[in-house]
Amino acid sequence: MKGRAFWLSMVAALVAGLLLTHFIDNDYYFNALYVILQGTVMAVAWNILGGFTGYVNFGSAGFFAVGAYTSIALGKAFGQDFPLPIMIMAAALVCGLIGLGLGYLTLRLKGVYFSIATLAMAIVFETLMNNWAYVGGARGAYILTPDSHLWFNSYIEMLFVLMLLLTLGSIAISRALNASRLGRGLAAIRDDEVAAECAGVPTLKLKLISATIMGAMMGVAGAPYPYFVTFVDPASAFSLFVAVNAIAMPMIGGTAHWIGPVIGALLVGTAQQVITVTVSSELNVLFVGIMLVVFISMAPQGIVGLVQKFRARRAR
Amino acid sequence: MLSVDLFANAIVAGLLLGGFYAAVSIGLAITFGQLDIVNIAHPAFVVAGSYAAYILNSEFGLDPVLIGLLMAPLFFFVGIAIYRVYYAAFERTGQESLSGLAFFFGLMFIIEVLLIMAYGVDYRLVSAPYIGQSIDIGFVGLPYRMLVPFGVAAALTAGIYLYLSRTFMGRAILAVAQDRLALQLMGADPVKIKQFAFGLAIATTAIAGSLLIIIGPVEPSLGRQYIGRAFAIVVLGGMGSIPGMAIAALLIGVVETMVATFMGPSWSPAVSFGVLLLTLALRPSGLFGRK
Numbered sequence: 001m002k003g004r005a006f007w008l009s010m011v012a013a014l015v016a017g018l019l020l021t022h023f024i025d026n027d028y029y030f031n032a033l034y035v036i037l038q039g040t041v042m043a044v045a046w047n048i049l050g051g052f053t054g055y056v057n058f059g060s061a062g063f064f065a066v067g068a069y070t071s072i073a074l075g076k077a078f079g080q081d082f083p084l085p086i087m088i089m090a091a092a093l094v095c096g097l098i099g100l101g102l103g104y105l106t107l108r109l110k111g112v113y114f115s116i117a118t119l120a121m122a123i124v125f126e127t128l129m130n131n132w133a134y135v136g137g138a139r140g141a142y143i144l145t146p147d148s149h150l151w152f153n154s155y156i157e158m159l160f161v162l163m164l165l166l167t168l169g170s171i172a173i174s175r176a177l178n179a180s181r182l183g184r185g186l187a188a189i190r191d192d193e194v195a196a197e198c199a200g201v202p203t204l205k206l207k208l209i210s211a212t213i214m215g216a217m218m219g220v221a222g223a224p225y226p227y228f229v230t231f232v233d234p235a236s237a238f239s240l241f242v243a244v245n246a247i248a249m250p251m252i253g254g255t256a257h258w259i260g261p262v263i264g265a266l267l268v269g270t271a272q273q274v275i276t277v278t279v280s281s282e283l284n285v286l287f288v289g290i291m292l293v294v295f296i297s298m299a300p301q302g303i304v305g306l307v308q309k310f311r312a313r314r315a316r
Numbered sequence: 317m318l319s320v321d322l323f324a325n326a327i328v329a330g331l332l333l334g335g336f337y338a339a340v341s342i343g344l345a346i347t348f349g350q351l352d353i354v355n356i357a358h359p360a361f362v363v364a365g366s367y368a369a370y371i372l373n374s375e376f377g378l379d380p381v382l383i384g385l386l387m388a389p390l391f392f393f394v395g396i397a398i399y400r401v402y403y404a405a406f407e408r409t410g411q412e413s414l415s416g417l418a419f420f421f422g423l424m425f426i427i428e429v430l431l432i433m434a435y436g437v438d439y440r441l442v443s444a445p446y447i448g449q450s451i452d453i454g455f456v457g458l459p460y461r462m463l464v465p466f467g468v469a470a471a472l473t474a475g476i477y478l479y480l481s482r483t484f485m486g487r488a489i490l491a492v493a494q495d496r497l498a499l500q501l502m503g504a505d506p507v508k509i510k511q512f513a514f515g516l517a518i519a520t521t522a523i524a525g526s527l528l529i530i531i532g533p534v535e536p537s538l539g540r541q542y543i544g545r546a547f548a549i550v551v552l553g554g555m556g557s558i559p560g561m562a563i564a565a566l567l568i569g570v571v572e573t574m575v576a577t578f579m580g581p582s583w584s585p586a587v588s589f590g591v592l593l594l595t596l597a598l599r600p601s602g603l604f605g606r607k
Binding site for chain 1 (some may be wrong): 354356401405406409414415417418419421422423425426428429430432433537540541543544547548551580582583585586589590592593596597600
């Protein structure tokens with residue numbers, strides 16, 4: 001996508017979102033859209049390390065939940081009216097540092113160790129939150145949503161527009177990274193790390209940068225979550241489903257290009273909402289798992305790869 | 317206050333638990349340590365083994381350990397089938413690092429969700445005459461629900477160790493880990509050997525699963541806690557060394573029980589993951605690995 005077309009479609013998405021809040025009154029749609037957008041931020045974030053660099057993060061739910069718990073802790077400390085944007089920035093800082101720390105410990109090893117370490121990280125933080133009574137411990141915490149919702153009709157509409165802004169922001173960052181010098185370095189690492197290192201790519205530094213951005217972005221996705229669900233306990237915040245979605249969406253959409261996770265997240269997210277409403281939420285969970293396995297075994301380049309293959313064949 | 321009998325009980329209980337952990341980890345020591353296949357779904361297969369034990373136990377009243385042994389051949393063929401898919405889709409094309417990992421992650425997820433859909437999220441348990449009994453030696457109590465898994469796990473670990481070091485096929489598995497090309501030049505087919513070894517590893521999960529449900533009730537997502545334990549044990553044990561794995565399993569079992577006794581059971585899940593993170597950061601070759 002060319003620069004101008006990209007920014008035009010970003011603005012169009014934002015305007016469409018604002019128009020929706022104007023014309024639709026049913027809160028259910030904003031709930032559903034919020035979940036889809038939250039999944040999109042997570043997928044885009046996962047792809048920055050997983051897709052661009054080739055290091056698989058299984059602990060997405062850990063970053064997400066730590067972001068959510070950062071908001072809860074700040075809300076407990078400074079009252080429920082503490083401004084949400086500051087909470088989001090705090091969550092980005094905390095989760096970015098966790099990403100950096102985890103990367104520093106394990107990104108020098110084989111990729112597999114990083115993956116296992118991310119799983120470990122998620123469980124360690126889940127145990128910490130289970131034992132930290134201040135944020136509710138294992139029993140969970142109730143969050144009162146603030147009374148004010150700016151000029152929107154309801155609080156959920158405001159959260160939806162907020163999440164839309166965060167989504168568009170993360171897509172813009174991901175696109176800029178993909179095209180930048182840094183992004184080319186990351187692609188070189190994915191294709192052949194040793195060759196990249198020999199060619200003068202500072203592999204560890206680039207990996208650490210992308211791990212930090214990934215962590216921060218996932219924290220951002222988690223920060224408004226307590227205000228969305230109003231009750232958070234470790235079991236739901238650290239849910240494996242969050243982690244599976246964060247992997248499945250980019251894998252299904254295609255990992256090499258920045259648009260892949262966006263396509264995957266919108267498709268899978270929408271399908272999930274439809275299945276949850278029409279069939280059952282368990283089937284929806286199974287659907288993601290099976291889609292993930294089918295896509296990585298049959299179409300490892302995802303939907304973007306399939307489209308590229310189709311175009312190449314037609315050009316010939 | 318640190319009392320002697322509490323301490324002694326914790327050590328003994330930890331050793332028994334660690335012995336059971338060896339049974340959970342031994343299959344992973346083969347797949348992850350020897351074959352270089354990162355089977356994250358390994359603990360999910362263990363839980364599937366537990367459910368097999370639960371079904372046959374409640375239907376026919378069979379002994380759980382016996383069920384584990386009966387189910388092992390079935391699990392062996394399931395393992396072979398999965399390795400074939402894995403080989404055809406990822407290993408042959410050299411994509412095992414990224415896609416292979418995600419494949420097993422998805423597989424784990426599917427197993428868990430299928431179990432939830434079929435049996436719900438309730439805890440399931442088995443009945444056997446020895447569950448609930450215990451023998452007391454001095455002030456140390458030895459419950460049979462820990463002793464039996466420990467004994468079976470010890471036999472399983474010893475059996476696999478002897479098999480790998482003494483038999484032709486076992487040595488071939490070790491050889492495929494060391495030098496795949498050399499094995500090919502000797503006229504053996506590394507893919508067939510890996511397929512057999514992967515089947516063997518999944519077969520051990522049938523037995524480990526029956527032990528898991530003897531120790532306590534099982535629910536579908538229990539496997540997740542064992543991901544960290546099993547990987548911590550295999551990495552700490554030096555990647556594929558069976559004696560190293562057994563010692564690491566006992567160590568983790570003791571440390572976990574100590575933490576549960578003196579700090580509270582809600583902290584024990586973090587132990588193995590903490591150990592894993594520390595091992596990866598400080599000594600990735602493990603306690604007994606070659607440098």
